[in-house]
Amino acid sequence: MINPIPKHLRKDKQQRYKLLMVALVVILLLSITLAVMIGPVPISPLRVWQIALSQVFPNIKGDWTQAQVQIVWLIRFPRVLLAFFVGAGLSVVGVTMQALVRNPLADPFIFGISSGASVGAVLAILFGFFSFFGVYALSFGAFLGALLAFVVVFFLARRQGRLFPTRLILIGVAVSYMFEAITSFLALKAGSGEATQGVLFWLLGGLSGTKWPDLILPVLALLVGCSYLLLQTRSLNALLIGEETARTLGIDTDSFRKQLFFVTSLLTGVIVAVSGVIGFVGLMIPHSVRFLVGSDHNRVLPV
Template identity: 90%
Template sequence: MINPVPKHLRKNKQQRYKLLMVALAVILLISMTLAVMIGPVPIPPLRVWQIALSQVFPNVTGDWTQAQVQIVWLIRFPRVLLAFFVGAGLSVVGVTMQALVRNPLADPFILGVSSGASVGAVLVIVFGVFSFFGVYAISVGAFLGALLAFVVVFFLARRQGRLRSTRLILVGVAVSYLFEAITSFLAIKAGSGEATRRVLFWLLGGLSGTKWTDLILPVLALLVGLGYLLVQTRSLNALLIGEETARTLGTDTDSFRKQLFLVISLLTGVIVAVSGVIGFVGLMIPHSVRFLVGSDHQRVLPVSLLLGGIFLIWADVLARTLVAPEELPIGIITALFGAPFFIWLMQGKEGGR
């Protein structure tokens, strides 16, 4: 018989979780402030928020210059916010994928989902596919590409109704290479000029040139996806334990998997459409969060969202300051952190066998 967790321990655990969320919220506020301040033209922290408030409340006035308004409100603030939402979205996708395939190595980059989304986006850029969707064409193309890649990986990795970790990773890497090859071929077909430059953007990932309008779809997709996942935390917990357990607890696993396919593909597609392919965030953040708060998705999802957003804000700061005035692709920064983490995680799994 399994003894229930004592009430005082549950209370202490809940208090620690609340303190963690408050701490992350404070760190997020500080990170956003510093990220807007840092740049070729430094802006004092108080002025950052005075300018931001003046754009929301016209009666707020001060002695800042119009150039500072342009830098803070039109250049840095939307970029920092997009970094947060992209990092948050990739982390949420990573949490969901790891529950769906029951593998801590699952990540939209490693399993080829990001590469599939990139192919869909590049098809729109180079050949004008889905152009009838107007400004949303790239997001639609990326969503369909991500969905296709995820379905291919999932079904190729299944053997006799079971998913094996090693097979899943190998199939994911193979599919990722396949879609990257297709993307490279499309880049060659694009020739030289603006189309080629945009294709390279999808391959490397970056947040430069972010406008306020770029935030609309990522924010909406994240709100919808996160809202759905928070409602389904019980089913996610059951699925992480095992398919038989999930069925025993009343979860229609086949239907639930299809819904998760759509959520993962939607979030990945929208994120890739605005930021390009950024790897390893969905691997590192969820795995780290489970060390902090356990495996209950009711806690893992919100903490992953905040921590992933904070991480990518600072990754973007490094990308634009390490070799200033040049700017590094943000995917290089996340890979510098993510590749060693992936190797460490692989060694841990091998050692635990």
């Protein structure tokens, strides 16, 4: 018989988790402050938050210049916050992927989702596809490309009506290379050198030139995706242990995998659209978090 964890140990563990969350929030705020401070025009941390609060609460007045307001509020803050949301989104996708295939090396690139999103985004940049969506053409193209990659991997990986993790990984890697080749071909066939240069610059990944409206779609996608995943932590834990265990607990593993595929495609497509292809975040952050709080998704996802 397995002895339950003593109450005092369980309480200590909960307290450590709460302290860790507080420490991480403090580190996050310090990181945001430091990132906004640093630049060709250095600005003190106090001035950074005075300017930020004055934009939220107009009754706050100060002796800062209009140039400082533009630098802090219109240039640096949107870029730093987008970096936070992009990192959070890729980390959540990485955690989900690793539970999905029970492989610690899984990340958004392993199923070709990032590569598929790149193809959709490049089509929008070079040839004006999805232009009827206006400013969201790039995001829609990336999401559609990610969804296409998901569909291809999903149908090729099915065998006898079931999805097998090893088969998913192998086919995902193959599809990823295929979409990367398509992206390179499209970039080479672009009509002008300027367009090709723009695509290559975008593929390198970056957050320069971010404006406040650019945050709307990533934030909404992250809220929807994370809300769904937080409701599915029990199923993710069961899937991480094993497929048979998950089925014993009454989880329809095939249906659940489809849902996870769709959510990760949505998040990856939106993130790639605003930031370009950024690697290793979805691979490394989940491992760092598990080192701190263990493998329980009830704790991993919030961190």
